[in-house]
Amino acid sequence: MNPEQVLESLNIGFFTLKQDYSVGYWNRWLENNTSIARRQIIGKSIFQFFPYLRRQELTSKIESIFHFGHYVYYSQKIHNFLLAINNPFPAANGFKQMQQNVTMGPLRDSDNNIKSIFVSITDVTDIASKEVELRKSTGLLASIIDDQSELVCRFLPDGTLTFVNDSFCRYLSRSRESIIGTSAYSFIFKRDWKLMLKTLKSFTPSNPMTNVEFRVVLDETGQTRWQNWTGKAFFDSKGAVSECQAVGRDITQQKLADEELGRNREALEKKVEERAGELKRSEAMYRGLFNASRDGLVIVDSQGMIKDINPEFLGMVGYAGDGLLGVAYSMCLADGWLPVQDKIIKDQVIGQGYSDIYEVEYTRADGSVFPASVRSYVTSNDPGMIMHNVRDITAQKESLEERARILSELEGKVKHFRCLYVVSASIKMSASLEEMFGEAAYMLKNSMQHPEQTCVRISAAGTTYSSPDFRETPWGTRSEILVAGAEPGYITISLLQEPAPLEKAGYAYASGTRDKMVLPDTYPFSREEAELADMVAFMIGEDIEHRGALDALNLSHEKLKAMAMRLENVEELERTRIANELHDQIGQKLAFLKISIGRLKNSMPGGPDAAFDRVGGLLDEIIRDSRTLMLDISPSVLFEFGFMESIEWLADQYRDKHGMDIRVTSALGNGDVPVDLYMLLFKSVREALNNVLKHAEATMVSVDMRMAGASVRVLVQDNGRGFNPGGSAGLGSVMSGFGLFNIKQNLGQVGGAMSIESGMGKGTSVIIKIPQEGRTRGEH
Amino acid sequence: MLSELEKDALKEFVNIGFGRAAADLSALMNLEICLVVPEVEVLLPGELQGYLKKEAGAEDYSIIQQFFLGNFRGAAYLLLPFNGGKALLRLFGSYSEDLLTSYGMDALERETLLEISNILIGACISRVADVLKEPVSYSPPAFYRMKTEPFLPDDLMGDDTLIITIKTRLQFREIDVDGYMFILSDIRTATWLGESIRKFLEPYK
Numbered sequence: 001m002n003p004e005q006v007l008e009s010l011n012i013g014f015f016t017l018k019q020d021y022s023v024g025y026w027n028r029w030l031e032n033n034t035s036i037a038r039r040q041i042i043g044k045s046i047f048q049f050f051p052y053l054r055r056q057e058l059t060s061k062i063e064s065i066f067h068f069g070h071y072v073y074y075s076q077k078i079h080n081f082l083l084a085i086n087n088p089f090p091a092a093n094g095f096k097q098m099q100q101n102v103t104m105g106p107l108r109d110s111d112n113n114i115k116s117i118f119v120s121i122t123d124v125t126d127i128a129s130k131e132v133e134l135r136k137s138t139g140l141l142a143s144i145i146d147d148q149s150e151l152v153c154r155f156l157p158d159g160t161l162t163f164v165n166d167s168f169c170r171y172l173s174r175s176r177e178s179i180i181g182t183s184a185y186s187f188i189f190k191r192d193w194k195l196m197l198k199t200l201k202s203f204t205p206s207n208p209m210t211n212v213e214f215r216v217v218l219d220e221t222g223q224t225r226w227q228n229w230t231g232k233a234f235f236d237s238k239g240a241v242s243e244c245q246a247v248g249r250d251i252t253q254q255k256l257a258d259e260e261l262g263r264n265r266e267a268l269e270k271k272v273e274e275r276a277g278e279l280k281r282s283e284a285m286y287r288g289l290f291n292a293s294r295d296g297l298v299i300v301d302s303q304g305m306i307k308d309i310n311p312e313f314l315g316m317v318g319y320a321g322d323g324l325l326g327v328a329y330s331m332c333l334a335d336g337w338l339p340v341q342d343k344i345i346k347d348q349v350i351g352q353g354y355s356d357i358y359e360v361e362y363t364r365a366d367g368s369v370f371p372a373s374v375r376s377y378v379t380s381n382d383p384g385m386i387m388h389n390v391r392d393i394t395a396q397k398e399s400l401e402e403r404a405r406i407l408s409e410l411e412g413k414v415k416h417f418r419c420l421y422v423v424s425a426s427i428k429m430s431a432s433l434e435e436m437f438g439e440a441a442y443m444l445k446n447s448m449q450h451p452e453q454t455c456v457r458i459s460a461a462g463t464t465y466s467s468p469d470f471r472e473t474p475w476g477t478r479s480e481i482l483v484a485g486a487e488p489g490y491i492t493i494s495l496l497q498e499p500a501p502l503e504k505a506g507y508a509y510a511s512g513t514r515d516k517m518v519l520p521d522t523y524p525f526s527r528e529e530a531e532l533a534d535m536v537a538f539m540i541g542e543d544i545e546h547r548g549a550l551d552a553l554n555l556s557h558e559k560l561k562a563m564a565m566r567l568e569n570v571e572e573l574e575r576t577r578i579a580n581e582l583h584d585q586i587g588q589k590l591a592f593l594k595i596s597i598g599r600l601k602n603s604m605p606g607g608p609d610a611a612f613d614r615v616g617g618l619l620d621e622i623i624r625d626s627r628t629l630m631l632d633i634s635p636s637v638l639f640e641f642g643f644m645e646s647i648e649w650l651a652d653q654y655r656d657k658h659g660m661d662i663r664v665t666s667a668l669g670n671g672d673v674p675v676d677l678y679m680l681l682f683k684s685v686r687e688a689l690n691n692v693l694k695h696a697e698a699t700m701v702s703v704d705m706r707m708a709g710a711s712v713r714v715l716v717q718d719n720g721r722g723f724n725p726g727g728s729a730g731l732g733s734v735m736s737g738f739g740l741f742n743i744k745q746n747l748g749q750v751g752g753a754m755s756i757e758s759g760m761g762k763g764t765s766v767i768i769k770i771p772q773e774g775r776t777r778g779e780h
Numbered sequence: 781m782l783s784e785l786e787k788d789a790l791k792e793f794v795n796i797g798f799g800r801a802a803a804d805l806s807a808l809m810n811l812e813i814c815l816v817v818p819e820v821e822v823l824l825p826g827e828l829q830g831y832l833k834k835e836a837g838a839e840d841y842s843i844i845q846q847f848f849l850g851n852f853r854g855a856a857y858l859l860l861p862f863n864g865g866k867a868l869l870r871l872f873g874s875y876s877e878d879l880l881t882s883y884g885m886d887a888l889e890r891e892t893l894l895e896i897s898n899i900l901i902g903a904c905i906s907r908v909a910d911v912l913k914e915p916v917s918y919s920p921p922a923f924y925r926m927k928t929e930p931f932l933p934d935d936l937m938g939d940d941t942l943i944i945t946i947k948t949r950l951q952f953r954e955i956d957v958d959g960y961m962f963i964l965s966d967i968r969t970a971t972w973l974g975e976s977i978r979k980f981l982e983p984y985k
């Protein structure tokens with residue numbers, strides 16, 4: 001094979017140069033493209049045809065080939081061309097000259113010496129043009145990519161970055177030059193390397209794209225950021241990944257937001273769960289309360305249909321089960337009440353969410369009607385729904401009516417009782433008959449149903465009283481005043497006007513009729529009014545009888561007092577007579593006997609003295625005893641010796657007879673005690689001492705007499721057991737004995753008084769007072 | 781495979797070759813470059829990754845790979861620090877704004893690195909080959925931008941691969957750029973190298 005044929009047929013320029021730069025070979029391609037025939041240039045200096053080649057930069061390279069025997073590569077990118085050959089299609093590809101890649105190398109002879117070099121020229125105009133276009137589009141693309149806010153990069157399968165856009169550089173705060181050639185792994189978070197490797201391994205020709213999220217570490221701050229990358233792999237002819245391109249964006253904020261959202265979602269779900277649980281519990285509690293409520297509850301929607309109802313309401317209206325659900329609520333209301341309730345709902349419930357309590361009537365399943373008090377609400381969970389809280393007030397209503405009736409009755413009775421009370425009080429106050437009749441007439445008039453139309457007259461026991469407007473009319477009632485042993489009197493009550501029509505009077509119709517009223521026989525007054533008049537008449541009759549009995553009693557009492565006084569006087573006179581008899585008859589004779597015995601003794605000196613002494617002693621005792629007897633019968637004889645001495649004598653008697661320790665003191669002056677009161681005072685003291693003896697169980701008694709103002713005061717005080725004046729064995733029982741009672745009565749007769757003071761364990765004091773005014777004072 | 785003496789000899793060969801390359805580059809290209817005395821290691825494939833990581837670190841590099849063919853065969857790798865190519869643009873003349881606009885800095889940097897590394901690798905390999913008196917040919921260079929770890933081709937990593945690493949350091953005087961060059965050869969090259977070196981040393985024994 002002829003190598004020259006090969007060189008001639010190649011679509012490249014090929015020439016040789018000797019060390020003197022003369023052309024040794026010039027192939028056909030060069031002939032065609034330079035229009036320089038080989039015969040023109042061979043043996044000539046290349047610089048003759050291409051003078052611009054004579055430059056040191058090229059000649060030194062050519063020299064080095066001769067010297068070192070190596071190759072020199074003349075790149076189009078730097079040099080554009082070696083030989084200036086016009087581009088036949090400049091418009092098409094933008095180059096005026098053919099763009100050339102040139103290779104120069106040694107040609108050795110058989111001795112291995114380098115005698116000449118070859119120069120090989122390849123037309124790369126089209127390639128260069130394409131490269132320019134590519135660069136343009138790449139540049140455009142790059143600028144587009146660079147202008148992207150997203151991160152764009154390309155990298156080799158081992159992660160080495162071959163391209164990054166401006167955003168990428170800004171993101172990492174590094175220059176492009178410092179990034180290109182480094183490994184992407186250098187800024188990927190180490191824990192995400194596996195993910196990156198796995199992603200790269202996942203690329204296949206059938207699956208060239210993927211999306212992955214991983215973290216990066218920013219050099220400057222060391223902070224970790226999240227990124228989302230969409231990558232595409234490019235494959236070589238063997239199907240292996242040759243390069244990857246990826247577009248990414250920072251999703252840190254989104255991740256944080258997602259995490260926050262996740263946390264919030266978890267918290268929210270938890271809250272929702274809790275809330276749902278609470279709602280369930282609340283619902284269960286509500287349902288329980290709803291069903292267990294003692295009030296009827298019914299929920300009505302905006303269409304007026306019953307949505308919910310509790311057993312209590314069902315019971316009220318006489319339905320069972322779910323019979324009323326979905327039914328019109330108006331069916332439950334009695335006729336005419338729906339508009340009333342609707343108005344209340346519109347005026348109150350819609351505006352303020354609830355209504356005041358109001359009354360309506362409902363209809364039961366059996367058609368009966370019952371009254372109910374209702375409060376209506378807007379339900380909190382659905383504004384269109386209204387809940388009615390219903391309470392059956394039938395019993396309450398009946399109770400109210402009954403109460404009203406009872407109240408009315410009671411008012412009537414109160415009036416009557418007041419009337420009776422006033423009449424009774426009037427009687428008690430011992431008012432005159434006329435005054436009492438006046439009070440009774442007034443009260444009767446005002447106790448009638450129509451006081452302003454009523455007049456009263458009372459006539460009995462010769463006394464008559466009429467109310468100022470009294471006149472007899474056909475419409476009246478009469479009550480008889482009965483008095484034993486006397487002509488009856490009357491209470492007449494009349495209506496001044498014709499009574500109201502029967503219907504308006506409220507009387508009931510007779511059973512089975514519509515025109516026959518059932519009238520009391522006391523018409524036009526009620527039975528109660530007539531009974532009241534009867535009672536007042538009875539009271540008046542009783543009072544008149546009582547007044548007569550009282551007068552008679554007072555008369556008897558006076559008579560009895562007079563008889564008692566006379567009897568006492570008679571008794572006293574008799575006593576005095578007996579005492580005088582004893583004194584005069586027996587006492588004097590005993591005294592004479594004693595004298596005679598004395599004389600006898602003296603006449604018989606040396607006689608039986610002892611016998612005379614014994615007889616004398618006996619006589620003394622007889623005289624003393626008879627004196628005591630006299631005093632007991634009629635102490636008035638003592639008064640001849642003085643009042644004080646009589647009290648002293650009395651005290652001696654009690655000392656001697658009963659062993660009482662009695663101390664008598666007196667601050668009375670002469671004449672302080674009236675003579676006519678001696679006996680009374682003496683008897684009073686004696687009676688007081690008797691009581692001490694009987695009841696007091698005292699060891700000491702004192703009797704003190706002095707003036708207390710204008711009264712003589714005698715105080716008899718003991719240290720006995722005392723008594724409780726308010727108890728059952730108190731003053732009343734002490735005074736129940738006739739002696740003290742009689743003394744008190746007698747003291748009262750003369751204007752005096754006796755009082756007793758005592759306390760349990762504190763002894764007793766009897767205080768006697770008699771005024772001395774107008775009395776004859778005596779000496780004592 | 782290679783004894784210590786043979787390793788040292790190879791090191792010298794490379795040193796000489798690199799020295800000549802540096803001088804030639806300076807003269808021809810007006811490129812002031814210093815190639816540090818190379819280090820030669822013989823490694824198994826499994827040790828290479830660790831070796832590279834240890835030697836070149838875990839930095840990001842622009843890597844130019846170029847295969848060379850002949851008895852002395854293998855792959856040469858020029859490692860320049862990331863963005864170091866931009867500095868080299870200044871070194872190799874100003875490029876027009878049009879170029880920058882049209883292709884962007886990355887493209888220009890890549891093309892520039894390809895051109896420069898081609899020269900650098902060619903210079904170094906050629907001179908080593910000259911010392912070994914073996915011609916070499918080259919494949920077009922390839923550009924990578926990556927960490928040192930995964931860039932080695934599979935056909936160099938077979939079970940029968942024995943890797944000779946020749947590491948030098950490039951220091952561009954005029955600009956503050958330091959890079960690495962690795963030359964990796966397989967066992968056949970190692971065998972041939974061993975024989976060539978032994979032959980070379982024979983007269984001196």
